[in-house]
Amino acid sequence: MKQQPLVSFILTDYNLPPQLLCDAIDSILRLNLQPSEREIIVVDDGSHESPMNDLLRYGDEIIYVRQKNGGVSIARNTGLTMAKGHYVQFVDGDDMLLKVPYDHCLYILRHHEDADVVMFDFTHDAREEQPPFSVSDKTSGTALMRRENLRGSACCYLFRQAVRGQLLFTPGIEYGEDEEFTPQLLIRAEAVYTTNAHAYYYRERQTSAVHQQSAERTDKRLADHLTVIRRLHTLADRRPHEERLALQRRVAQLTMDHIYNTIVATHSADRLDQTLEALRGDGLFPLPDHAYTTKYVWFRRLTNSRLGRQILLMALPNMNRER
Secondary structure (H helix, E strand, O other): OOOOOOEEEEEEEOOOOHHHHHHHHHHHHOOOOOHHHEEEEEEEOOOOOOOHHHHHHHHHHEEEEEOOOOOHHHHHHHHHHHOOOOEEEEEEOOOEEOHHHHHHHHHHHHHOOOOOEEEEEEEOOOOOOOOOOOEOOOEOHHHHHHHOOOOOOHHHEEEEHHHHOOOOOOOOOOOOHHHHHHHHHHOOOOOEEEEEEEEEEOOOOOOOHHHOOOHHHHHHHHHHHHHHHHHHHHHHHOOOHHHHHHHHHHHHHHHHHHHHHHHHHHOOHHHHHHHHHHHHHOOOOOOOOOOOOHHHHHHHHHHOOHHHHHHHHHHHHHHHHHO
């Protein structure tokens, strides 16, 4: 009987240069995993040209599936329904896993059999960190969310498939789909271990979707983020007390980010006023009076006054350009 893989790696691809996709696959093959311990699923989300010819060299090292273009949420859902591993790791097809720090994450799995989630960090530097790496004491996902801000990307979580249950990504959301998925994943997790290892290499490409700056894409990005916030806000009201408090903190953080992104992306006082009115109608503004972080406290104070909002409109776009 074929051994169940330890980890299913789900790679998503849409019109990527084939070499980048191969780099992502090669980074997985370099990990400290036996062939029987890994499963690599490549989901081609309807690319204009199939990368299959470039993937033939991998033979049965990978599972390749091509589907009609539906967006990254549907592509990841396809991978999730196919995955047979105990654990799941998402990898965007133009990124890579870094061997030394990611092997540390695998070490955590092997030495903590109760691990539901291992949460690590990402980097824009392809050079690999060297040990020692830290690892936290075990905590529940709910407790973690109540005291800390999350790493939004689903690619920073190595998680047990059984803990996910029936949780999937929401089709149609192109931006912020991770922000809806990861809080729901964590409130299901009883044993979470976090590490400071920067195990995921996020490749910044100007042609990627997050860097598209047209007015249409900006509107779509902001609309998707607001949809995610509203869905999590509704979900929080239906959860038990501790989970509700954890989700409410995440909703407040995402709402702050949404206001920030509206200012930076539009530079418009009218657009900001419209956004705040929409949030007010959903009971999301003013921001809750909690001392989550120093940044949150100051941002809340500034957004609560007309003068404060004017300061943010003048300062934030300039700060963003300088970065």
